[in-house]
Structure formats: structure tokens, C-alpha cells
Amino acid sequence: MKLYRFLSSDDTSEFCHKVTAALNKGWELHGDPTYAFDAANGVMRCGQAVIKEVEGKEYTPDLKLGEQ
Known part of the structure; x- marks a missing residue:
């Protein structure tokens, strides 16, 4: 299953840390x-889409994407 998240934050180091944490959990930049x-x-606000392929899961709307 492919997962999609859109990360956003004010244009501060917090945004960079959020994206870096996602990359280190196996997410990939998308666009x-x-x-x-x-x-x-x-x-200023920043946004970055990230995607991740996971095995053995089925999508449900209550899936906690940040925990994947």
C-alpha cells in the first residue's frame, strides 16, 4: 500500500526537522x-508532500500516517 502525507509548518527549522524525521522513517519526497x-x-508557511510504500497493511481513514 502506498501512503501519502503533506507536511506543513511555518518557515522555521521546525519544518526542516519535520521533513528530516519523515525521511529517516523511510518516507520519500514527492514533488x-x-x-x-x-x-x-x-x-511564510512551507509544505512538502511525502510518500511511503508499506507491506501488509490495508488503508482505513483512521490510519495514523505519522506513525508509519
Whole structure:
């Protein structure tokens, strides 16, 4: 089964750590990162899609993607 997650955060080191943690758990980058200005909070926000292939699982909406 292929899993998909979209990681997002303010443009700080927290975002880089979030993506790095996912990569070290076997997730792979999918596409380019995105950036957008959050006018309500006055900050830049970052996003990155990641995917992972897992064996022996069946998708259900209650699957905790971050724990895979």
C-alpha cells in the first residue's frame, strides 16, 4: 500500500526537522516543496508532500500516517 502525507509548518527549522524525521522513517519526497505567505499570521508557511510504500497493511481513514 502506498501512503501519502503533506507536511506543513511555518518557515522555521521546525519544518526542516519535520521533513528530516519523515525521511529517516523511510518516507520519500514527492514533488517540490511549496511556500505561501500566511497574511493572517504574517509568516511564510512551507509544505512538502511525502510518500511511503508499506507491506501488509490495508488503508482505513483512521490510519495514523505519522506513525508509519
